[in-house]
Structure formats: structure tokens, C-alpha cells
Amino acid sequence: MTDDPDRHAMKMAKKKAARDKIMATKTEEKGLIIVHTGKGKGKSTAAFGMIFRHIAHGRQCAVVQFIKGGMSTGERDMILERFQDICAFHTMGEGFTWETQDKTRDTEMAQAAWAKAKDLIRDPANHMVLLDEINIAIRYDYLDIAEVVDFLKTEKPPMTHVVLTGRNAKDELIEAADLVTEMELVKHPFRSGIKAQIGVEY
Numbered sequence: 001m002t003d004d005p006d007r008h009a010m011k012m013a014k015k016k017a018a019r020d021k022i023m024a025t026k027t028e029e030k031g032l033i034i035v036h037t038g039k040g041k042g043k044s045t046a047a048f049g050m051i052f053r054h055i056a057h058g059r060q061c062a063v064v065q066f067i068k069g070g071m072s073t074g075e076r077d078m079i080l081e082r083f084q085d086i087c088a089f090h091t092m093g094e095g096f097t098w099e100t101q102d103k104t105r106d107t108e109m110a111q112a113a114w115a116k117a118k119d120l121i122r123d124p125a126n127h128m129v130l131l132d133e134i135n136i137a138i139r140y141d142y143l144d145i146a147e148v149v150d151f152l153k154t155e156k157p158p159m160t161h162v163v164l165t166g167r168n169a170k171d172e173l174i175e176a177a178d179l180v181t182e183m184e185l186v187k188h189p190f191r192s193g194i195k196a197q198i199g200v201e202y
Helices: 005-024 043-056 074-082 103-122 134-139 145-154 171-176
Strands: 033-037 061-065 087-091 128-132 161-165 179-182
Touching: 033 043, 033 171, 043 061, 043 074, 043 087, 043 128, 043 161, 061 103, 074 087, 087 103, 103 128, 103 134, 103 145, 134 145, 134 161, 145 171
Parallel strands: 033 161, 033 179, 061 087, 061 128, 128 161
Antiparallel strands: none
8 A cells, every 4th residue: 555645755854854964974085995705796797887987987997807817808808998098907817726726826926916906006096996806816825814904904095995806705804894795696597507698797
């Protein structure tokens, strides 16, 4: 049954007043440490959504991919073809760890990616830096979590946003973050024999 229109309008007016009161107290701005983790799909997808928002607003940003190799993806191809002037894109990995099977090489590549990431984060021209799949590199001890957290706390410029993706985010990173989203796996087509598809996974 639908509420009486006048009663509904009064209810919404009260909600708006309460909401406006809350919003009036939110005045601070800062560069956020943002973590997308969990077993569910969409961690990198959501992070690239924020990168494209920055591009749309004409704000300089950058991406460092820690694990994914040089395979073609929609986000990578679009940025390299159309937005290189505003978004630096660095694919530093050589593929997933079960494909390379070389921990020494994977560690070297992760360390090189982290060095590049630090340079990009230190550059105040960059409003956002996406560290795609860095949590996997940390999980396999290619990077030291203490060093990553310390850098983010002490060297990240105050207004720079840093987004870190990948499942199994360490507790230390979650504690240091301003925004953490855990993607929950409810259902996935892969379990039904459906392969990764263009425009959905890449």
C-alpha cells in the first residue's frame, strides 16, 4: 500500500533535514588510502572506475600493474591510445605467479613496480595512483608490508589518493586505509564452465 502523498513528503523532508545536518559536518578533504580486496570479482574494475573519473575531470593520475602481464585489456588499451597525456600506465608484471613459476624474477619485477609506484605517488601532479594487484605481491612476500604501509603514511602527499587492489589484503594495510571495500563472491560464471569474456573480465 502506498503512503499518503502528504505523509510521504513530510517523511522525506525530515530525512533531508537530518541528512543535510550530517553533511554540514563533513568539511575535510584529504588524499585517501583506498583498498579493494576480497574473493569477489570487481576490485580492479571499481578502481579503474575511479581512474576514469579522474580522467573525466582532467586530473592527472597513474596506474601501476603489479601482476598482470602485457595482455590487452579494455582499460589499458583505452588509456594508452587516448589518455596517455593525463594517465601514465605502467604494466610491470609478467603474469600471474602460477604462470611465471619463478619467485626470484617475480620478486624483482614487484620491486621494480614498487619503485615506479613510489615515484608516481611522490609526484604531487598525480591526484590518484592505482596500484593494481599489489596485494598479491605483498601476500607472496615480493614486497614488505611494513615498508608499503610506512611509505603511505609518511611519504604520500596529503592530497594524493592511492588505490590498492587484490585479494587477501594484509591487516596492516586495512588498518592504515581510509576506505576499505571487500568484494564478496556470491556467484561466478567461471564455476559453471564459462571462460573470461571480453568487456567483462578484460
